[in-house]
Amino acid sequence: DVKVTQSSRYLVKRTGEKVFLECVQDMDHENMFWYRQDPGLGLRLIYFSYDVKMKEKGDIPEGYSVSREKKERFSLILESASTNQTSMYLCASSIAGDTDNEQFFGPGTRLTVL
Amino acid sequence: QKEVEQNSGPLSVPEGAIASLNCTYSDRGSQSFFWYRQYSGKSPELIMFIYSNGDKEDGRFTAQLNKASQYVSLLIRDSQPSDSATYLCAVYPPNTGKLIFGQGTTLQVKP
Numbered sequence: 452d453v454k455v456t457q458s459s460r461y462l463v464k465r466t467g468e469k470v471f472l473e474c475v476q477d478m479d480h481e482n483m484f485w486y487r488q489d490p491g492l493g494l495r496l497i498y499f500s501y502d503v504k505m506k507e508k509g510d511i512p513e514g515y516s517v518s519r520e521k522k523e524r525f526s527l528i529l530e531s532a533s534t535n536q537t538s539m540y541l542c543a544s545s546i547a548g549d550t551d552n553e554q555f556f557g558p559g560t561r562l563t564v565l
Numbered sequence: 566q567k568e569v570e571q572n573s574g575p576l577s578v579p580e581g582a583i584a585s586l587n588c589t590y591s592d593r594g595s596q597s598f599f600w601y602r603q604y605s606g607k608s609p610e611l612i613m614f615i616y617s618n619g620d621k622e623d624g625r626f627t628a629q630l631n632k633a634s635q636y637v638s639l640l641i642r643d644s645q646p647s648d649s650a651t652y653l654c655a656v657y658p659p660n661t662g663k664l665i666f667g668q669g670t671t672l673q674v675k676p
Contacts, residue, residue: 494666496663553611554611556609559608
């Protein structure tokens with residue numbers, strides 16, 4: 452079974468803190484994605500990566516950065532957390548291909564910024 | 566116009582009925598379509614994908630695609646209370662590398 456894991460299920464941080472969210476997949480997938488999910492707004496793509504050291508901005512990259520130093524690991528960084536970044540963060544991965552591939556999701560990290 | 570639109574619901578059906586979930590998309594060139602189910606507090610899981618016009622059946626689930634009308638639907642036959650969840654429609658527009666999700670439809674199946 453494909454397994455996507457995220458470092459924390461729940462996280463509470465203070466405004467201005469630097470926050471790291473880690474995602475690891477064990478199926479040798481090339482593609483990895485970070486989303487946030489908010490009530491009424493659905494899933495919104497923050498960043499994605501097709502390969503090690505490569506990254507692409509999604510629809511809402513402002514206030515976030517990412518790092519992919521190893522194929523299996525994709526990190527989301529909040530340089531200076533703000534209360535409007537309180538959300539559910541979901542990581543996903545998929546195999547490479549011409550876009551038509553299922554994304555497998557991790558369990559999510561519910562981040563609260565106070 | 567949103568790229569992928571779903572009625573947020575809630576859609577309420579009695580146990581044993583057919584639940585019909587609908588989704589429209591804006592990019593006519595889109596080639597692949599996915600339905601994910603998300604239970605409260607959990608992450609999305611894939612139920613079905615469909616690439617070709619027509620119907621695709623898997624157990625109690627049927628996905629229907631009509632590219633001319635830019636419409637994809639999910640039918641759940643013999644609905645069970647355990648089907649109560651939010652159903653997310655997702656579409657791959659061409660040459661974007663991104664899966665675009667609708668807001669999801671909340672389904673409630675009442676015993």
